[in-house]
Amino acid sequence: MVEKSYVVLNPTGIHARPAKKIVEAAKICEGTVYLEKGGRKVSAKSLVNVLSIGAKQNDTVTVSAEGEKAEAAVDAIGAVLATAEAE
Amino acid sequence: MATKIKGIAASEGYAIGRAVILREEVVPEGISYIEAGEEAAELTRFDSAVASARGELEALLDRMKADGREKESEIFEAHLMLLEDEELIGAAQERIRSQRYKAEAAMNEAGEEVADMLAALDDEYLRERAADVRDVSRRVIRKLGNRSESDGLQASSAAANEKSILFAFDLTPSDTAQLDPSVIGGFVTAAGGRTSHSAIIARSVGIPAIVGAGEGALHIENGQLIIVDGAAGLVLVDPKDEELARYQALQQQAAGKRALLDQYRGQPSVSADGHQVELVANIGSVQDARQAQELGAEGVGLFRTEFLYMGRPDLPTEEEQFKAYKEAAEAFGPGSPIVIRTMDIGGDKELPSLQLEKEDNPFLGYRAIRICLDRPDLFKTQLRAVLRASAHGNLKIMFPMIATLGEWRQATALLEQAKQELRSENIAFNEQIEAGIMIEIPAAAQMADRFAREVDFFSIGTNDLVQYTMAADRMNPKLGYLSDPLHPPVLRLIDRVIRAAHKENKWVGMCGEMAGTPVALPILLGMGLDEFSMSASAVLPARALLSRLHRSKLASLSEAVLDLDDAEAVRSYVEKHVPELKD
Numbered sequence: 228m229v230e231k232s233y234v235v236l237n238p239t240g241i242h243a244r245p246a247k248k249i250v251e252a253a254k255i256c257e258g259t260v261y262l263e264k265g266g267r268k269v270s271a272k273s274l275v276n277v278l279s280i281g282a283k284q285n286d287t288v289t290v291s292a293e294g295e296k297a298e299a300a301v302d303a304i305g306a307v308l309a310t311a312e313a314e
Numbered sequence: 315m316a317t318k319i320k321g322i323a324a325s326e327g328y329a330i331g332r333a334v335i336l337r338e339e340v341v342p343e344g345i346s347y348i349e350a351g352e353e354a355a356e357l358t359r360f361d362s363a364v365a366s367a368r369g370e371l372e373a374l375l376d377r378m379k380a381d382g383r384e385k386e387s388e389i390f391e392a393h394l395m396l397l398e399d400e401e402l403i404g405a406a407q408e409r410i411r412s413q414r415y416k417a418e419a420a421m422n423e424a425g426e427e428v429a430d431m432l433a434a435l436d437d438e439y440l441r442e443r444a445a446d447v448r449d450v451s452r453r454v455i456r457k458l459g460n461r462s463e464s465d466g467l468q469a470s471s472a473a474a475n476e477k478s479i480l481f482a483f484d485l486t487p488s489d490t491a492q493l494d495p496s497v498i499g500g501f502v503t504a505a506g507g508r509t510s511h512s513a514i515i516a517r518s519v520g521i522p523a524i525v526g527a528g529e530g531a532l533h534i535e536n537g538q539l540i541i542v543d544g545a546a547g548l549v550l551v552d553p554k555d556e557e558l559a560r561y562q563a564l565q566q567q568a569a570g571k572r573a574l575l576d577q578y579r580g581q582p583s584v585s586a587d588g589h590q591v592e593l594v595a596n597i598g599s600v601q602d603a604r605q606a607q608e609l610g611a612e613g614v615g616l617f618r619t620e621f622l623y624m625g626r627p628d629l630p631t632e633e634e635q636f637k638a639y640k641e642a643a644e645a646f647g648p649g650s651p652i653v654i655r656t657m658d659i660g661g662d663k664e665l666p667s668l669q670l671e672k673e674d675n676p677f678l679g680y681r682a683i684r685i686c687l688d689r690p691d692l693f694k695t696q697l698r699a700v701l702r703a704s705a706h707g708n709l710k711i712m713f714p715m716i717a718t719l720g721e722w723r724q725a726t727a728l729l730e731q732a733k734q735e736l737r738s739e740n741i742a743f744n745e746q747i748e749a750g751i752m753i754e755i756p757a758a759a760q761m762a763d764r765f766a767r768e769v770d771f772f773s774i775g776t777n778d779l780v781q782y783t784m785a786a787d788r789m790n791p792k793l794g795y796l797s798d799p800l801h802p803p804v805l806r807l808i809d810r811v812i813r814a815a816h817k818e819n820k821w822v823g824m825c826g827e828m829a830g831t832p833v834a835l836p837i838l839l840g841m842g843l844d845e846f847s848m849s850a851s852a853v854l855p856a857r858a859l860l861s862r863l864h865r866s867k868l869a870s871l872s873e874a875v876l877d878l879d880d881a882e883a884v885r886s887y888v889e890k891h892v893p894e895l896k897d
Contacts, residue, residue, distance in 0.1 A: 243392050243443070250395060274392065275401040275428050278443060281435050 229301045230291040233308040240283035245307050250274050252303035258294015260304070271304060316552050321502065321527030323547030324513035326851070328565045329500030329522045330558065331477035333538040333551075336485075345423065346416040356410050360417040363457035368397050370453065389446070396450045402428050406451075418458050425451025436633075479540040481531055495521055500542035502549050504531045517605060517851070520572075524549055578857040579610045585839065589865040592845040593853050594651065596825055603642040603652075606850035610857065613650035613708075615773065615847020616825035617642060619696065620657045620665075629667050629692065635699035643707025651708050653773065653823070653847070654700050655752065656693065656725075658682040658714045677781065682715035687724050697732040704744035712773055716751040716758050722768065752825070754778035759807040762814035772815050773847070776826025780804055799828040800881035805837065809876060812841050823847055832859055833885055836892045839865050840872030862894040 237245055253260040253271035260271040264286055269276035271290070282288050290304045348356050371394050375387050396402055402424055409420035429444035429451075477499030484505040493501070498521060506513060506525035516523035522544030534540070534551060541550035541561050550557060583593040594615035595606035599622075603614060622630045622638055630638075643652045659665045660681020673679040686693035700711050713725045729749060736743050753759050754775035762772065776799045781788040783804050786796035799805075808824075815822045823845030828834045830848025835856060838846065846856065871891055875884045889895060 240437070242440075244388060247388075247392055247395055270400065273399045273401045274395045275399050275432070275447070278440055279431060279435065281437050281440060283437075 228291060228293045229297045230289060231301050231305055232287055232289045233305045235282050235284055235286045235288060235308050236310060237308075238284050240281070240286070241277060241288075241308075243278075245310075246274055246277045248307045249277050249304050252307060253292075253300055255303055256292050256294055256296045256300035258292065258297060260292040260297075260300050261290070262304075263289040263291070316550065316554050316557070319502075319527050319530040319549040319551065321524035321531070321547050321549060322507060322513075323544055324506070324525040325516035325521060325523035325544050327500070327520065327522035327542075327544045327568060328561050329477065329479060329540075329542040329544070330561055330565065331479045331499040331540060333534045333536060333540045334478040334480055335534060335536050336480055336482040345419040347414050347419075348410075348416055350414065353411055353414060356417050357407060359458065360407065360410060360420070360454075363417065363454050364397055364403060366457045367450075367453045368394060370457070371397070393446060393450050393453075396447060397454075402447065402451070406454075418455050421451050421454045421458070479542055481534050483532065493521060500524075500544065502527050502531050502534075502540075502542060504528055575854040575858055578854050578861070581857065583612065583857050583860055585860050585863050585865045587864045587866050589839070591839070591843065591860070592651065592823075593856055593860070594653075594823075594845060594847045595850040595853060596847050597642065597850070600638055600641045600645065602850070603645040606853070607645050609850040610854045611646075611850055613646055614642060614652045615823050615829075615845055616712075617652065617654045618658065619655060620659050620663055623657055623659060623665055623667070624663065627667060629695075632695045632699045632702075635696060636702045639700055639703035639709060640706045643703060643709060646707070649708055651710060651845075653710045653712050653750075653825075654703075655712045655714050655825075656683070656686060656696055656700075659685060677778075677787065683713050683721055683725060684715060686713075687721060687728075690728055693725075693728055694732050694735075697729050698736065701729075701732055701736055701743040701747065702741060704747045705742040709744065710748040710750065710771070712750050712752055712771075714752045714775070715755060715778075716753075716765075717755045718757065719761065719764060719768070722751055722765065726768075750820075753807075753811050754782065754826075756783050756807060759811050762811040763817070766814045766818040766820050769820060771821045771823065772811055773823040773825045773845070774808055774811060776804070776808075776824060776828040779807065779826065783807060795881075798881035799826065799831075799834065800837075800875075800884040802876055802878055802880065802884065805884070806876050808838070808843075809841050809872070812843060816842060821845060830856060832856070832895055833888050835859055836863055836868050836888055836895070837872050837875055837884075839863060840868030840870075859894065863892070868892075 235241065241249065249271055250273070261268050262271045262277060262280055264280045264282050267280055269280055271277060288308055290301045292300050371390055375390050379387055405427065406420040406424035409415040409424060410417060415423070425447055429447040432447060433441050433444040435441055478497060480493070480498055480501035482501065482503050484503050485501065500522040501516065502524045504527055513523060513525050522542045524542060524544060524547050527549060531549065539552055541553050541557065543550065543561070582590055584590045592612055594613040595611035596616040596618065597603050597606055597614050598618040606614065622635060639654055646652065658681065659668065660670060660679060661677045664670065668685070670680065700709060703709055711729065713722065716722050726749060733743065748770035750769045750771035750773060751758065751765060752775045753762065753772050756779070758765060759779065777788060780797055780799050784796040784801060786793040788797050812822045821844040824838065824843055825847040829838070829846040830852035832855070839860070848856065871888065875887060878884050878887060
């Protein structure tokens with residue numbers, strides 16, 4: 228299993244656009260990909276779930292994945308989380 | 315043949331036009347099921363509806379991108395993603411598979427569940443995404459019925475120079491908001507109630523509407539001539555010529571009146587001789603607040619907070635209440651008075667989460683402040699929420715059903731405790747927040763002089779004051795002749811309360827139905843009432859009437875009516891002596 232933690236840099240948190248990119252990135256991995264924030268762990272392959280953790284700027288989000296291309300998926304999600312792109 | 319359908323009057327006015335049937339989103343309340351063994355077929359039907367919804371979205375996206383509408387196209391890209399979402403589509407499939415839901419019901423329920431979850435998040439942006447989820451699930455439901463988007467509202471604009479009357483099972487708020495009043499004369503829905511969002515929007519847009527018209531509304535044919543009587547809640551199908559002529563005349567009259575009233579919007583509430591009062595609204599929700607603001611109210615004289623507690627299994631949290639009070643204040647802007655009445659449960663309003671015992675005389679029983687003082691935990695949550703919201707607007711707090719000075723003092727002691735808590739937690743609130751009581755029990759009216767020394771204001775709740783003074787259950791239709799605020803014993807109490815308050819330089823409002831009744835206005839103005847709180851739609855007519863009245867001439871009238879025999883005598887006396895009522 229691959230697990231890494233990131234700090235959300237986007238000033239508006241994980242809103243529609245980054246959330247969409249996270250789901251796309253999660254789908255790189257064939258297996259399971261999770262986001263965890265404040266004790267809540269959700270599948271990163273669901274836009275609804277990614278939105279529902281309500282991550283804001285400076286929140287720490289832990290990404291974990293298991294299966295083929297797990298590492299690539301985690302890194303790609305990390306890149307989205309650690310981008311300060313404004314909407 | 316002329317027929318009539320009776321529904322609920324949702325938005326006043328008269329409309330005449332041709333029927334346009336909107337066969338949309340027939341998601342009946344409740345859940346329909348499939349038979350055992352049909353699961354696989356139903357899943358296939360569902361999946362192909364999802365696929366076809368996807369096709370529709372992709373085509374829409376292509377068009378948008380070709381037009382360079384990048385920003386909008388992103389919204390629909392997210393919609394596409396939702397169409398693959400395990401939590402949404404997967405959850406719907408699961409309902410079909412293991413609970414044998416019909417596909418429409420499965421999609422509807424899964425969509426609502428996700429939308430509700432997002433709506434509950436502490437982030438305004440994400441809360442708004444709930445609408446996207448609903449939009450997506452509706453698109454799928456539409457596809458399940460083999461309908462495409464353009465079958466909907468757009469098609470209804472077809473009728474040429476004649477206005478259309480829209481018929482639908484139900485309309486969503488966004489459907490209603492999209493209606494173009496220059497094309498749509500009115501609408502009729504089979505479902506819904508007076509407070510459904512579509513009804514509220516119809517009122518603010520000014521489209522006559524009838525809701526809850528039942529099955530009958532679904533058997534109309536496209537192109538039938540229709541009259542919508544939004545005042546009576548009546549739909550006339552294929553009316554006779556004389557009915558048509560009568561309604562055309564009514565329509566013209568109403569248009570004239572509206573134009574006349576419109577000039578009073580945003581104006582101060584002043585009598586012809588320059589005496590200013592406050593005309594504010596009774597509300598039960600944030601939506602009501604927004605609507606009241608649009609209808610010309612200067613603020614809120616009664617926020618019936620119990621509606622936040624009703625229709626749910628649990629109690630609203632401090633945070634939820636804080637948001638509701640803050641948003642109501644924001645609907646009016648800084649400075650506008652917002653009187654928050656602490657919850658008035660009991661009487662005719664039950665609350666499942668409190669499990670109150672059934673009483674023989676609920677109106678004389680365990681209700682309102684009596685519950686709150688007995689359950690300080692419950693009360694303090696609300697007090698803290700009101701205090702916190704007072705940092706965001708001119709909020710005032712009002713305790714209902716006060717009978718004794720002791721109750722008032724207990725309530726203020728709890729308010730002081732709540733303030734102390736907030737101070738120690740460094741949470742902002744208005745230290746100068748006004749606190750007052752409702753005068754609805756004759757005991758409090760009798761002791762008004764004593765209360766006036768301690769409170770910041772009174773608000774007279776005439777509905778209960780009348781029933782307690784006349785010993786007449788207001789729910790009993792046989793006692794209608796007693797349930798009249800114009801009875802001199804009630805007027806004497808009101809007069810006494812206003813005098814007592816003014817002696818201590820405190821202001822007095824009224825938040826019962828009486829405050830918005832034209833015939834009562836001259837009496838109350840003469841007595842010196844400072845604030846009139848009424849249903850929002852009564853505000854502009856009241857302001858118009860006020861502008862024609864001379865307060866200085868009314869003092870003698872207000873005194874004279876106290877000496878009359880009964881409500882009937884008062885009514886005819888006022889009608890005779892105040893010619894302005896007829897204008």
